[in-house]
Amino acid sequence: MTDNEKPTSSTASQSITKTINGSHHFIIQGYSLAKGMGIGKHIAGDNFTVGGYQWAIYFYPDGKNPEDSSNYVSVFIALASEGTDVRALFELTLVDQSGKGKHKVHSHFERGYKRFFKRQALETSDYLKDDCLRINCTVGVVVSAVDCPRLQHAIKVPESDLGSHFGMLLDNNEGSDVVFNVAGEKFHAHKLVLAARSPVFRSVFFTQDGEKHDEIELTDIEPKVFKVSLL
Incomplete structure (x- = not known):
């Protein structure tokens, strides 16, 4: 190597984006009694943890607001812990309780649906059984990290001579x-x-x-x- 030549080095890193997934099963027993509690009022499920954050399911039997959801039941996923910049994927499934497996699945980036299901149709469907509704919620928290590869082989230290x-x-x-x-x-x-x-x-x-x-x-x-x- 001459005096004008400078040694060069090469490094590498890798950005990895993935989802940390978790699910929660929410049972709403006594739907007929909850109906009529008022527009904008909800029933909350217990908090559950996914990706280090607390989440909860909010069920609005009379809809979330009168403008566009008064004839629908609304379902939302609430972030119950601090961290409003969390990015996540959501899936809400209304379980078919007839055993036919015709579940109603909603997948979207938004945290809920004002028009989740039309109330009149819901009350005559197989989703409502014995005055009970079952909702499955899956949350996938999107996380990114930078991976710096390490040496693949350990350096063997010779014995002292x-x-x-x-x-x-x-x-x-x-x-x-x-x-x-x-x-x-x-x-x-x-x-x-x-x-x-x-x-x-x-x-x-x-x-x-x-x-x-x-x-x-x-x-x-x-x-x-x-x-x-x-x-």
């Missing part, structure tokens, strides 16, 4: 700065290595007495035993 390196220094005498005379046999060693391994050698080599201790004579140990102690 520091001991063998110290042994090589001892064998070839490279950089040695102290000599031990043991029964006439001389061993070349390194003060820093010995001082790091032994507080006795540390006090001998790095005291304030001013002596250099370049050669030390030992008489109370055999040469082969001393050599092992240096490794």
Whole structure:
């Protein structure tokens, strides 16, 4: 690489958008008693959690407003927790209770329907049984995240071979700065290595007495035993 060439690097990231899905089954028992409670008044189901947010189903037996839904029942999905910027997909299903499986399914981005079902038709349909309605609600909270790929293979750290390196220094005498005379046999060693391994050698080599201790004579140990102690 010349002086004018600069090293380059390459990175990558991936944006992933997906939905976190959850569902809730809402049973409305006593429909005939709820009817007549008034336009704009609703029956609320219990809160349920999807995507970290609380949701609830609101059923309006007399419609949500008089302008365009007074002849219809209205159903809405309310965000019961903070976070008005949540984007989600919704599906509302009015369950066919005859066993024929002809469910009424509404799928849309909006959170409800003012004209969910015409009231007169609902009251003579198979969706109402024993004065009971069943509504299934599915919520898919849209979430986006950026994925940064990591290394596919772990880096293997080799085992330490520091001991063998110290042994090589001892064998070839490279950089040695102290000599031990043991029964006439001389061993070349390194003060820093010995001082790091032994507080006795540390006090001998790095005291304030001013002596250099370049050669030390030992008489109370055999040469082969001393050599092992240096490794």
